[in-house]
Amino acid sequence: MNVKICGITDCKTAQFAIEAGADAIGFVFAESKRQISVSKAKEIIQTLPKHILKIGVFVNETKENLESIFEEVGLTHLQLHGDESPSFCQTLRYPVIKAIRIETELDINQIAEYPCDYILVDSPLGPYRGGNGTTFDWNLLNNKNIERKLILAGGLTIDNVLLASEIVKPVMVDVSSGVETDGKKDEKKIEAFINTVKRGGI
Numbered sequence: 001m002n003v004k005i006c007g008i009t010d011c012k013t014a015q016f017a018i019e020a021g022a023d024a025i026g027f028v029f030a031e032s033k034r035q036i037s038v039s040k041a042k043e044i045i046q047t048l049p050k051h052i053l054k055i056g057v058f059v060n061e062t063k064e065n066l067e068s069i070f071e072e073v074g075l076t077h078l079q080l081h082g083d084e085s086p087s088f089c090q091t092l093r094y095p096v097i098k099a100i101r102i103e104t105e106l107d108i109n110q111i112a113e114y115p116c117d118y119i120l121v122d123s124p125l126g127p128y129r130g131g132n133g134t135t136f137d138w139n140l141l142n143n144k145n146i147e148r149k150l151i152l153a154g155g156l157t158i159d160n161v162l163l164a165s166e167i168v169k170p171v172m173v174d175v176s177s178g179v180e181t182d183g184k185k186d187e188k189k190i191e192a193f194i195n196t197v198k199r200g201g202i
């Protein structure tokens with residue numbers, strides 16, 4: 001299973017995560033305590049190997065801005081956490097990851113509506129559109145035969161990621177808050193998270 005470390009804001013942490021085995025690095029362009037500038041994200045991405053996914057996180061951004069930031073920075077995917085409609089996603093010229101907040105069974109119906117490369121399932125809880133460090137009821141997605149590539153996010157930590165993945169069966173897990181200490185990325189937690197996912201232990 002692949003691992004995405006999200007909310008990276010400096011080269012050193014990005015390099016550390018990749019050496020520890022991360023497959024994808026996320027950059028938050030939306031309003032957030034983890035927000036990064038276009039120029040900083042570009043600087044970091046220029047140091048990353050080609051095979052690593054470089055994912056930009058946005059909330060209700062315009063098509064024009066999404067596409068120009070994608071090109072300018074060198075992203076591989078646009079991760080959308082706002083109220084972007086299926087038809088809006090379809091107009092975008094680049095690979096899309098649509099985040100869907102899973103609160104009830106009804107939310108699962110939305111997955112089929114989005115013609116995206118990946119669907120990211122996230123928690124509905126918390127004040128922001130993502131990055132809240134809160135989980136959701138993973139059992140809502142158990143045995144649903146969802147024929148889409150799922151990315152599991154929302155409050156993942158070394159203590160819950162294996163159980164959550166066993167239930168949801170994602171192709172990738174995505175973590176931000178769970179690898180931070182006092183609001184900053186923590187290398188020990190990043191390493192432990194990746195080791196837990198890839199090797200089943202710290």
Ligand SMILES: O=C(O)c1ccccc1N[C@@H]1O[C@H](COP(=O)(O)O)[C@@H](O)[C@H]1O
Binds near residue numbers: 007122134156
């Ligand atoms: O990280 C943020 O601040 C953020 C802001 C706005 C939208 C999405 C954001 N992050 C994404 O949220 C999920 C869950 O993160 P967490 O592990 O619960 O902190 C993840 O996909 C982040 O990429």
